[in-house]
Amino acid sequence: MNKIVRKKQLSSDVFLMEIDAPHIAKSRKAGQFVILMLDDDYGERIPLTIADGDAEKGTITIIFQAVGGTTLQLSTLEEGGSISHVLGPLGTPTHIKKQDAPVICVGGGIGVAPLHPIIQANKEAGNKVITIMGARTEDLLIMEEEVRALSDEVIICTDDGSRGRKALVTEPLKEFCEAEEKPAEVVAIGPPIMMKFCAATTEPYKVPTVVSLNTIMVDGTGMCGGCRVTVGDETKFVCVDGPEFDGHLVDWNSMMSRMSSYKEHEADHRCRMSEKAKELSTQGA
């Protein structure tokens, strides 16, 4: 049982939760994630990235979008409540080293959450960090304050121009690649389609580009292989080999079709979940 010590709604369907998980808080590193489960018997195991952590307090922070059955249910839990199971930290930590040129961190939507510890670690390593944050619209931008506090420069893009530049994140990214001081590395985390295009943008400039994948998984320990992706000519497991890979080598189309494996089920499940939510809210009223 892991207690929820703080909950905050960041946008219409994005939530932040700080949860009690002393062992994870102590051992987690940038780039790692957890798997959580809400119900002992019938629950589903879902991977969520770690946005922050406090080893002394013994807590970790997760940020999630309530889009699937389990994340919807999670969003209904309140401070003081608890999550039945949290396993972690999982995955191989981000490889951070001192770079001679800037590191560009690109975060799309809630992708900014897992990016946050990576920005932190890069700053600790003494790197210059430029962060590009993107979202469909202003309301969906998260963690701006935290990102600004750490980054040397922050560029904000929205699809509708409600905040910052009216552009996709790939636009400023391309400009940085063309600049005189070529970036040492790009870290892009966000929806698969965004990561795919970030990788495509940097490839002609041969700028190393790391992406963090969030594929379907069950155990998170390498046992099931459900999370596998094609990277170069090899099959890799996101849960143990990843979640970070060379964006130029990931077979994006294969990965995106694999992520839609259960779309029929998910649609059905979401339907049942929202009915349930409606039921609960009418009972409450």
Added chain:
Amino acid sequence: MTAYKTPQTLDLEALAIKENLNLPEGLANLKAKERAAIPQQEMPSQEAMARACNMEEVALGYTDNQVIVEASRCLECKNAPCVKGCPVSIDIPGFVGAAAKGNFDEALEIIKDSSMLPAICGRVCPQEKQCMETCTLGKMKKDPMQSVAIGRIERYLADRGSSKESKVDKALPTGKKVAIVGSGPSGLTTAADLARLGHDVTIFEAFHKAGGVTVYGIPEFRLPKSIVQQEVDNLEAMGVKFVYDYLIGRTRTIEQLMNEDGFDSVYVANGAGLPKFMNIEGENLVGVFSANEFLTRANLMKAYDRGNAATPIYQSKKVAVFGGGNVAMDAARTALRMGAEEVHIVYRRTEAEMPARVEEVHHAQEEGIIFDLLTNPTKIIGDENGRVTAIECLKYQLGEPDESGRRRPEAIEGSEFTMEIDTCITALGNSSNPLVTGTTPELNITKWGNIIVNEDGMTSMPGVFAGGDIVQGAATVILAMGDGRTAAKGIHDYLTK
């Protein structure tokens, strides 16, 4: 295939034999020839068509009459070849003899001297390759399947005993702390032995439930979860602590357990690792699953209960399972129960070479699983959405025997054909688990990543022991248990020397 007999019919047949031979009183008067003439007692089971639509256990277990009759088939050989066939050397003639006399409590105590998990082993051991292979009766009949049905007797005794309180003599606390990594058959066995010896035992499990492969892999219809849970409850009653959602190698390392968390010894039994694939084209298409994933979704995550479970499972109509072991049978039979219309086992050799338990192969055949033998997939074909639509296969024939004496399968040139299917499940074994070895450089490992241990089960790190699949490669429940036994003794010696 023989016609289906109900459990009641089988019990009446056993009763008739029992009365005719005046068992158990008349047992002493029976000559070896007369014992050998007693027909082997068939395992009562659910009817094939009925069971293919439910998840309940297929084999229902012997009745009292059947156990007495079956145990009376034992020839009581002086040299007991059956014991040599058992990886944990259970006193088989001892417990079978006690069962034949109707002394069921005594029989179970004899088993428990050597095996902690008889209800599990009675169900999942490949007896025909172990105790039943070396049984004299089977040799006489030139068929190990006709040996004394040792596993069925074992299962009966264990099931009967589980409803009673088992008395455990525990030694005085030694003050020594032992950490066990993984709650599968090996870890549970070690925990039981060490707790009995008075050590303070904590089991760390990555999943949210204990049992390892017996809860995520082996399906309910072959090994009900309640049986595993019973063993876990027994251990808890003995004072063993279970810590869930705790992954050694990530949450904590072996070194931290030993140097910071105060454990005096660690037993690594974290099991098999990454599932193997065939490295053929199309393996990452949607609709290709490792058996581990498919079975974990269906079993541990309860996807068979579609109305309640949040975990999805792929909606399959035509399924091909690659492999010929127990896991392949489990996956095929689970797919059938999840609603598939047609399920194929695709295997490169013939039925005789299949590593699966013979009983599982028979059960699968009875349920209507189609066996495509001497067939090997060469390519998986998908549609524009990246979903599986067919597989391309090659026919094989058996050629000359190889070094192992098995006839080598050879591809028949030009025999390619395609099979329309929507789901592939690979059951080809697992490579070693990298999580502990990858974070514990002090451990010596083989080139396949398996941990190297000495005859006491100790690794290259003093106080750290290992066993089960992480040492053996993919093996069986009983071998994992055997390792657990060895390690428990090794750990006890290490802690008390």
